[in-house]
Amino acid sequence: MNISIIGLGLIGGSMALDLKMLGHRVVGVDNNPFHQREALDLGLVDQCLPLEQAVSASDIVVVAVPVGSMPAIIKEALKHLPQEGVIFDVGSTKQQICKELEGHPRRNRFVAAHPIAGTEYSGPSAAHSGLFFSKLGIICDVEQSAPDAVNKVEDLFVQIGMELKRIGSEEHDKHLAYVSHISHLSSFTLGLTVLDIEKDESSIFDMAGSGFASTVRLAKSSPEMWAPIMVENSKHLLEALDSYIEILNQFKKKILNNDEEGLKEMIKDANRIRTVLERKN
Amino acid sequence: MNISIIGLGLIGGSMALDLKMLGHRVVGVDNNPFHQREALDLGLVDQCLPLEQAVSASDIVVVAVPVGSMPAIIKEALKHLPQEGVIFDVGSTKQQICKELEGHPRRNRFVAAHPIAGTEYSGPSAAHSGLFFSKLGIICDVEQSAPDAVNKVEDLFVQIGMELKRIGSEEHDKHLAYVSHISHLSSFTLGLTVLDIEKDESSIFDMAGSGFASTVRLAKSSPEMWAPIMVENSKHLLEALDSYIEILNQFKKKILNNDEEGLKEMIKDANRIRTVLERKN
Numbered sequence: 001m002n003i004s005i006i007g008l009g010l011i012g013g014s015m016a017l018d019l020k021m022l023g024h025r026v027v028g029v030d031n032n033p034f035h036q037r038e039a040l041d042l043g044l045v046d047q048c049l050p051l052e053q054a055v056s057a058s059d060i061v062v063v064a065v066p067v068g069s070m071p072a073i074i075k076e077a078l079k080h081l082p083q084e085g086v087i088f089d090v091g092s093t094k095q096q097i098c099k100e101l102e103g104h105p106r107r108n109r110f111v112a113a114h115p116i117a118g119t120e121y122s123g124p125s126a127a128h129s130g131l132f133f134s135k136l137g138i139i140c141d142v143e144q145s146a147p148d149a150v151n152k153v154e155d156l157f158v159q160i161g162m163e164l165k166r167i168g169s170e171e172h173d174k175h176l177a178y179v180s181h182i183s184h185l186s187s188f189t190l191g192l193t194v195l196d197i198e199k200d201e202s203s204i205f206d207m208a209g210s211g212f213a214s215t216v217r218l219a220k221s222s223p224e225m226w227a228p229i230m231v232e233n234s235k236h237l238l239e240a241l242d243s244y245i246e247i248l249n250q251f252k253k254k255i256l257n258n259d260e261e262g263l264k265e266m267i268k269d270a271n272r273i274r275t276v277l278e279r280k281n
Numbered sequence: 282m283n284i285s286i287i288g289l290g291l292i293g294g295s296m297a298l299d300l301k302m303l304g305h306r307v308v309g310v311d312n313n314p315f316h317q318r319e320a321l322d323l324g325l326v327d328q329c330l331p332l333e334q335a336v337s338a339s340d341i342v343v344v345a346v347p348v349g350s351m352p353a354i355i356k357e358a359l360k361h362l363p364q365e366g367v368i369f370d371v372g373s374t375k376q377q378i379c380k381e382l383e384g385h386p387r388r389n390r391f392v393a394a395h396p397i398a399g400t401e402y403s404g405p406s407a408a409h410s411g412l413f414f415s416k417l418g419i420i421c422d423v424e425q426s427a428p429d430a431v432n433k434v435e436d437l438f439v440q441i442g443m444e445l446k447r448i449g450s451e452e453h454d455k456h457l458a459y460v461s462h463i464s465h466l467s468s469f470t471l472g473l474t475v476l477d478i479e480k481d482e483s484s485i486f487d488m489a490g491s492g493f494a495s496t497v498r499l500a501k502s503s504p505e506m507w508a509p510i511m512v513e514n515s516k517h518l519l520e521a522l523d524s525y526i527e528i529l530n531q532f533k534k535k536i537l538n539n540d541e542e543g544l545k546e547m548i549k550d551a552n553r554i555r556t557v558l559e560r561k562n
Contacts, residue, residue: 068541116488116489116490117490118490118491118492119491120492135490136487136488136490138488165487165488171482172488174482175482175484175485175487175488176488178474178475178478178482178485179475179485179486179488179489179490179493180488180489180490180492180493182471182474182475183471183492183493183496183497184492185529185532186467186470186471186496187496187551188532188547188548188551189467189525189528189529189532189551190463190464190467190525191551191552191553191554192528192547192550192551193459193463193521193524193525193528194459194460194463194554195550195551195553195554195557196524196528197459197521197524198557201452201455201456201459203456204456204459204460205460205557205560206417206446206456207397207417207419207446207453207456207457207460207461208397208460208461208557209397209398209399209416209417209460209461210399210400211399211401211461211464211465211498211499212460212461212464213558214495214496214498214499215464215467215468215495215496215498215499216464216554216558217492217495217496218492218495218496219551219552219554220552220554220555220558221548221552222548223544223545223546223548223549223552224545226544226548227541227542227544227545227548228541230532230536230544231536231539231540231541231544234536234537234539237536238533238536238537240474240478241529241532241533241536243474243477243478244470244471244474244529245526245529245530245533247470247473247474247477248466248470248522248525248526248529249526251466251469251470251511251522252519252522252526255511255512255515255518255519255522256515256519258512258515259512260349260508260509260512261508263504263507263508263511263512264504264505264508265504266469266473267469267502267503267504267507267508268504269473269476270468270469270470270472270473270476270500271472271500271501271502271504272472272476273472273475273476273497273500273501274501276476276479276486276489277494277497277498277501279486
């Protein structure tokens with residue numbers, strides 16, 4: 001198949017690489033000439049072309065740009081897409097994009113997707129094969145897309161080793177606020193808290209262990225990707241954030257009261273996450 | 282050398298294993314008979330004995346129990362320690378223990394230590410060799426201990442592959458509040474936030490990716506170990522927590538205002554953590 005990938009960052013680049021290795025012809029589209037060059041040098045894509053030229057010759061178009069830029073690019077791509085072609089996105093928020101595409105004459109050729117995969121790195125150089133293996137490939141609001149379009153995307157996901165899930169876009173965004181977006185927020189905040197105190201305590205990071213590295217890892221994530229996600233998913237993210245702050249305040253109160261037993265209870269309660277994480281592995 | 286390890290959990294057990302492999306004779310002390318049995322079965326120690334019997338025949342005594350139980354056990358051990366013997370602890374807070382031992386007639390045979398190593402697991406079965414390799418071994422308030430006692434502990438740390446650092450106990454506790462204790466608090470809170478919403482959203486963890494797993498990992502940590510650390514280091518931990526909550530509120534305000542540029546600035550600022558983490562690796 002002929003596949004175009006618009007946006008050659010971590011996700012777009014990794015998907016390009018996997019698809020190219022599977023024998024598809026992969027054309028890259030990126031408005032950053034350095035990313036084009038890098039993607040070609042790294043062998044992520046067969047060729048780079050302008051959007052119109054790439055899309056008009058594609059069976060499938062993958063849009064892998066920051067979520068705020070998705071609607072305009074998808075609408076532009078739909079103009080040039082062949083009749084039987086399919087466009088899907090890979091963004092971390094799904095409600096806004098489905099809303100923006102509502103009623104579009106070619107809405108049924110678009111599939112709202114989200115492969116749950118990534119790392120804290122970004123750009124073409126962060127791309128690597130196997131990123132999607134045994135990860136979840138989610139399709140949202142499946143009834144808005146033509147059945148053959150959904151099948152083609154799910155087929156592609158299966159080819160790169162993903163498991164499949166279908167879910168409504170609102171439920172998707174709510175769940176992601178809790179299991180992904182608030183994780184990033186907590187990590188950014190941890191990074192800022194420690195960087196802030198470092199001004200007065202210059203050797204503070206000497207004593208950071210592997211626990212700190214693990215908890216702060218996501219603070220390395222891209223501003224261009226994450227700021228739009230926070231804005232697009234603000235409703236659910238603010239709910240999650242309020243609940244998070246509320247629990248921090250419960251901890252604070254118990255620490256202030258030297259309430260060791262109360263703290264033990266809260267930590268024991270948090271330990272239930274073990275079962276969840278083991279179930280997933 | 283004859284070495285006693287009081288408390289056969291992750292840290293005590295791992296240290297026992299390394300020291301036994303180096304040819305030292307290691308005697309375990311633990312008031313939990315199941316832990317004694319497990320430590321013997323796993324080959325962590327040569328023998329288990331009651332505290333008095335173990336300590337009175339030891340060159341070095343390691344105390345690896347939750348920080349709240351340290352002072353009483355160290356005082357008891359100092360009663361039975363041979364004249365040239367040395368006791369050190371491995372707790373994550375150092376001010377309180379130094380304060381409690383202040384003016385003790387045998388204070389100079391005690392070394393306040395903290396090997397910065399660990400995982401989110403606990404108990405003898407979590408022990409493994411090499412845990413301390415290339416990690417930092419910290420000695421606090423070194424001037425309170427006899428020089429030969431400090432040398433013996435630092436020697437032992439070097440034998441198990443650690444790098445050395447000396448620091449005051451107050452500075453230690455302040456730094457650890459930021460690079461370790463607040464990390465744990467943020468992770469416990471993340472776990473509780475998501476477990477709480479799970480009551481209404483049963484399949485929420487289906488969509489958790491590797492980012493969530495990394496950020497929530499420390500929420501598996503032991504209540505018996507962490508509640509006393511929070512209480513003992515409450516002064517510095519509350520400072521760190523206030524700063525953490527303040528930054529969360531800045532994020533909240535920017536999300537409420539759809540301030541994408543402001544969010545980008547904050548995330549970009551948090552990204553500086555990359556340099557720190559790379560410097561450490």
